[in-house]
Amino acid sequence: MSGTSLVTARERALAVLGGEPDDATLRRYLHGIAGVDAVGLEQRAAALGTRSIKTSSKKWALDKIISLIDLTTLEGADTPGKVRSLVAKAVNPDPADATTPRVAAVCVYGDMVPFAVDALGGAHGDPDDGRISVAAVATAFPSGRASLEIKLADTVEAVAAGADEIDMVIDRGAFLAGRYGLVFDQIAAVKEACRRPDGTSASLKVILETGELVTYDNVRRASWLSILAGGDFIKTSTGKVQPAATLPVTLLMLEVVRDWHLATGQRIGVKPAGGIRASKDAIKYLVTVAETVGEEWLQPHLFRFGASSLLNDVLLQRQKMTTGHYSGPDYVTID
Amino acid sequence: MSRLAVPKTYKLYIGGAFPRSESGRTYEVVSASGAFLANAAKASRKDARDAVVAARGAVAGWAGATAYNRGQVLYRIAELLEGRRAQFVAEIEDAEGATRAQASAQVDEAIDRWVWYAGWADKFAQVAGNANPVAGPYFNISVPEPTGVVAIVAPQDSSLVGLVSAVAPALVAGNAVVVVASERFPLSAISLAEVLATSDVPKGVVNVLTGSPAEIAPWLASHADVNALDLVGAGELDWVDLEFAAADTLKRVLRPEQGPDAAAPTLDRITAFTETKTVWHTKSLK
DSSP, X not given: OOOOOHHHHHHHHHXXXXXXXXXXXXXXXXXXXXXXXXXXXXXXXXXXXXXXXXXXXXXXXXXXXXXXXXXXXXOTTOOHHHHHHHHHHHHOSOTTOTTOXXXXXXXXXXXXXXXXXXHHGGGBSOGGGTOBEEEEEESSTTTTOSOHHHHHHHHHHHHHTTOSEEEEEOOHHHHHTTOHHHHHHHHHHHHHHTBOTTSOBOEEEEEOOHHHHOSHHXXXXXXXHHHHTTOSEEEOOOSSSSSOOOHHHHHHHXXXXXXXXXXXXXXXXXXXXXXXXXXXXXXXXXXXXXXXXXXXXXXXXXXXXXXXXXXXXXXXHHHHHHHSSOOOGXXXXXX | OOOOOXXXXXXXXXXXXXXXXXXXXXEEEEOTTSOEEEEEEOOOXXXXXXXXXXXXXXHHHHHHSOHHHHHHHHHHHHHHHHHTHHHHHHHHHHHHOOOHHHHHHHHHHHHHHHHHHHHHTTTHHHHHOEEOOOSSSEEEEEEEEEXXXXXXXXXXXXXXXXXXXXXXXXXXXXXXXXXXXXXXXXXXXXXXXXXXXXXXXXXXXXXXXXXXXXXXXXXXXHOTTOOEEEOTTOXXXXXXXXXXXXXXXXXXXXXXXXXXXXXXXXXXXXXXXXXXXXXXXXXXXX
C-alpha cells in the first residue's frame, strides 16, 4: 500500500499550489493547466487500440488482466450469499484450470465488507502476496450526495470492518460549481478517515465519475485535484453512469499520473471502471498503460480494472487458448 | 453515353447486420461458364465465433415465441421469397448455368419447402410430443424443445433449395442457426439473408457465412457453445473428424447426405434438433 501520509501530501499540495488549497488558489492552479487537445487525445487512444496482440503475448495479457481485476458487485440486491459466491470466484476464477491467477480484489458496498472478509479467510491480504484485497465503495456511493459527516462515518465503518481499499466518489456538483476547495477538503478528510488505529492506512481510490464531468478539461482538472488532495488511485467511474470508462479518458488520467510522477516521484494508480466487458478492450488498456506510464504500472498497486463481466470473457478467451476450441457461456459462472 | 454498371457487394449476414469478413478476405464467385459474377466475403473462424455469439443471443427470444407466431414469421419469409422470385431465378441461371425453367423450378421448390416447414411450427409438437401413461394420478407429458444453436454446412451443389432445406427445419422448433453456404454458389444465400433481414425473423436467429466450409466447419464443430451440427453438405470434407470434434461437447450431429434427395423435407429434420422435455403434473385434486 502506498502510505503517503496526509501531512506530506498536504505539504506537497501547498508547495505545488503556492498557497492554501482554497477555491481561489485551486481555481487559479487548475485553470492554469493547459487545455486538452480532444481530437489528438482520441486519435492517440484509437491508435493505441490497433495493436495486434497474439499468442504468447495474448496469453500473458489475459493472465495479467485477471490479476488486475477488482471483481465487483454493487447492486441494491446484493446479499451475503452473492458476496460469498463473488469471493469464491475471485479466489478460484476457473475451477477447471488451477493455473488461472487470482483477481486483485473484490469490490463491494461498505455493509458487505464483513461478509467478504469472512468469506476470504486466509486468502485475504495483499495482491502482491497472491492474496485478495477487499475494496469498499464509500462516501454515499454512487451519487456522493450526503453530508461530510455521513461520508466520513461510511468510510470509517468500512475500514473498521476490514476494507483494505476505499473507493470514494467526489462531489461532482461542488466540482462543477467551481467549489474546488470543498472537493479538496472532502478528499483530504476521507483520506484521514482511512487511517487505522495501528497507524497504517487503507488505500484511497478517488472516483471522478468522468461521465458527469462532461469535458476532458474537467477530467484533467479533477485528476490533478484528487492527486493533490491525497488520493492513492484515481478511478474513472462508478459504473452507474454512462459513459463509464473509455480509452481516451483513461489515457488522459494516465498522462496526469505520468506528469505527477515526473514532478514529484510519487506513483499514483489508475482504475478504469464500468463498461469494460471484452478481453480485447482490456488488452487495449494494458497497451495504453505500458505506452503512457510504463510497464511498471501493470501491477495491482498501480492499475486495476473495475469489472464484473470482464472476468468471464477473459476466462472464455483463456479456455480457447488452452483447449484450442471456442468456449461458451455454459463453461463459466452465471453472475 | 454508356452507363457504368454498379456491381453488388455480397457480404456476410451476422446478427442481423451485413458485415465484411473480419479477416478482410474475399473470393471470386464465377458462373458455370467461368465468367466473373461477384466477390463474396470469405469468412474466418472469428466470423464463425461472432455468428455463434449472435445466434446464442437470439435463442431465448426465438424459442420463447409461441409456435403459432414462429409459423407466421416463417410463412412470411416464403411470401417475401415469392416477391423476389425474379432475382433468385436470375442468380441461379448465372451461377449454376441452369435454364430458366430449371432455375424457376428450384425457386418454386425452395418456396414450397419453406411453406411446408412453416406449417409444421404449431403442429410438430403434437406429433413428436406425447401424453405418457403412468401408474399414478398424474399427467406425464413429453414435449420437444429446441436444442439451441445449430451449425449447418449447407448442401454444396445447390444455390437455394439446399440451403432452404437445411435452414428451415432447424428454425421450426425455435433453434438459432449459423449456416455455412455453398462455397461455389454463395450468392443466393446472401440474397436469402436480405430477405430474412427484411422479414420478421429476429436478428441473430439466422446467420449466413460464405467462404470455405473446410476452413470454418472444424471451428463450429468444436465450438463449445454450438449445440448441434448438421453436416448435410459436408460430404466432401473430413466429416468423420468433424463428428469427433462435435462429440467432445456432446452435440447432436446429422451426417452428410448426397444426391438429389439430400435434405428432402421430413419431420425428422425438425425433431433432429429438439430435446424431449418430460413434465409431471397432478391430475385434479378432489
